[in-house]
Amino acid sequence: MNSFPLPGAPVFHRSENGALMIEDLGLDELAQEHGTPLFVYSQAAIESALSAWQRGLAGRDALVCYAVKANSSQAILSLLAQAGCGFDIVSGGELARALAAGAEPEKIVFSGVGKTRREMQAALEAGIGCFNVESEAELLALNDVAAACGLTAPVSIRVNPDVDARTHPYISTGLRDNKFGIAHDHALAACQLAASLPGLRVAGIGCHIGSQITEAAPYLDALERVLDLLEAIEAAGVPLGQIDLGGGLGIAYADETPPAADALCQLLLARLDARGHGQRRLIVEPGRALVGNAGVCLTEVLYLKPGEDKSFCIVDAAMNDVPRPALYEAFHRIEPLQAAAEGAPGRVYDVVGPVCESGDWLGRRRLLAVQPGDRLAVFSAGAYCMSMASNYNSRPRAAEVLVSGDMARVIRQRETIEDLLRGELP
Ligand SMILES: Cc1ncc(COP(=O)(O)O)c(C=O)c1O
Numbered sequence: 390m391n392s393f394p395l396p397g398a399p400v401f402h403r404s405e406n407g408a409l410m411i412e413d414l415g416l417d418e419l420a421q422e423h424g425t426p427l428f429v430y431s432q433a434a435i436e437s438a439l440s441a442w443q444r445g446l447a448g449r450d451a452l453v454c455y456a457v458k459a460n461s462s463q464a465i466l467s468l469l470a471q472a473g474c475g476f477d478i479v480s481g482g483e484l485a486r487a488l489a490a491g492a493e494p495e496k497i498v499f500s501g502v503g504k505t506r507r508e509m510q511a512a513l514e515a516g517i518g519c520f521n522v523e524s525e526a527e528l529l530a531l532n533d534v535a536a537a538c539g540l541t542a543p544v545s546i547r548v549n550p551d552v553d554a555r556t557h558p559y560i561s562t563g564l565r566d567n568k569f570g571i572a573h574d575h576a577l578a579a580c581q582l583a584a585s586l587p588g589l590r591v592a593g594i595g596c597h598i599g600s601q602i603t604e605a606a607p608y609l610d611a612l613e614r615v616l617d618l619l620e621a622i623e624a625a626g627v628p629l630g631q632i633d634l635g636g637g638l639g640i641a642y643a644d645e646t647p648p649a650a651d652a653l654c655q656l657l658l659a660r661l662d663a664r665g666h667g668q669r670r671l672i673v674e675p676g677r678a679l680v681g682n683a684g685v686c687l688t689e690v691l692y693l694k695p696g697e698d699k700s701f702c703i704v705d706a707a708m709n710d711v712p713r714p715a716l717y718e719a720f721h722r723i724e725p726l727q728a729a730a731e732g733a734p735g736r737v738y739d740v741v742g743p744v745c746e747s748g749d750w751l752g753r754r755r756l757l758a759v760q761p762g763d764r765l766a767v768f769s770a771g772a773y774c775m776s777m778a779s780n781y782n783s784r785p786r787a788a789e790v791l792v793s794g795d796m797a798r799v800i801r802q803r804e805t806i807e808d809l810l811r812g813e814l815p
Pocket residue numbers: 456459477500501597599600601635636637638674675676677678
């Protein structure tokens with residue numbers, strides 16, 4: 390596995406003496422200064438990922454709405470907002486985070502199958518750009534809330550196009566038996582219902598077929614199906630303005646070769662043009678592709694437990710910090726922060742955390758030449774790690790640092806024991 394380029398290269402690279410670097414800073418120095426486990430992100434990597442989408446969509450009526458769930462830290466949201474990005478939110482909490490980070494309300498879209506009336510009201514009052522509605526029952530509830538507030542809710546119907554995104558079953562969302570979206574066959578009725586409700590304004594149609602998608606084909610299939618529907622719905626008398634193609638573009642955790650964002654956008658735009666829809670407003674909702682390979686989780690080796698059949702490298706980060714391996718058996722590359730001495734003996738380890746679960750592993754069968762006290766980087770930890778981190782085993786959540794060039798700043802303090810106990814009553 391280690392013959393592939395480092396995820397996030399060239400932002401992540403090794404110096405001449407073998408130290409692992411993020412931009413112009415040594416990761417080991419950052420780990421020593423701020424302690425471990427520690428998430429470290431590159432501002433340049435996030436900005437360059439966003440500009441690939443913006444480049445691919447340049448000259449069009451298009452908006453990139455970052456899926457906040459991938460990493461919802463305030464500093465990351467604000468740097469994306471400053472770069473002109475919109476946001477895809479799925480809760481009142483994400484709405485508050487996006488607004489606090491300086492998001493323009495009209496560049497916010499609200500997805501999710503279970504929006505509460507309270508969340509709908511907050512988003513309406515904030516003046517968000519669109520609600521991506523996932524059921525007829527939700528249309529009725531949103532209409533009630535809008536009427537009660539004296540406002541009109543812009544809605545886009547999220548359809549389930551029944552397309553196989555060819556990704557892990559837990560992160561596939563566009564198949565008929567997933568809970569997401571309005572079934573293809575019900576989309577016309579849903580649009581007609583929305584158009585008949587006085588509190589709603591039909592703004593468009595969309596889909597989101599899954600996450601960590603590494604090919605363009607499922608996107609093109611979904612686009613074709615959405616366009617077929619859009620044409621049928623408009624022919625039936627409901628004009629639909631925009632198309633939202635959701636998020637889902639994958640990243641290279643190992644040897645995956647997902648299309649580049651600008652290339653994918655060009656393919657999608659060419660297909661829209663070919664079908665005569667090139668003038669329509671297009672929204673995309675990437676999450677992982679903007680931040681996933683911009684971050685690492687640094688961890689220190691606590692103990693080695695060599696064995697005849699299996700050896701364990703026990704580190705101070707765990708499934709509560711980097712949950713993806715436990716949840717999806719996901720692969721994250723793991724590298725020592727300092728190069729091993731020439732000829733140092735290596736051993737094949739399972740890299741595991743201190744949490745009391747056999748599922749608490751970060752990497753399996755990794756060849757490492759390490760000693761207790763050495764530090765490691767878990768790569769591709771910018772997306773769906775900190776935002777899914779928990780306090781399981783009463784472990785305070787890690788700190789986060791954002792690097793730009795040779796500057797580093799703490800963007801989230803390490804949680805304390807007081808934080809853990811806050812709000813609890815004896
Ligand atoms: C509606 C919606 N939009 C966007 C995303 C972002 O997905 P990804 O991080 O795979 O780009 C998700 C999560 O899968 C989602 O559910």
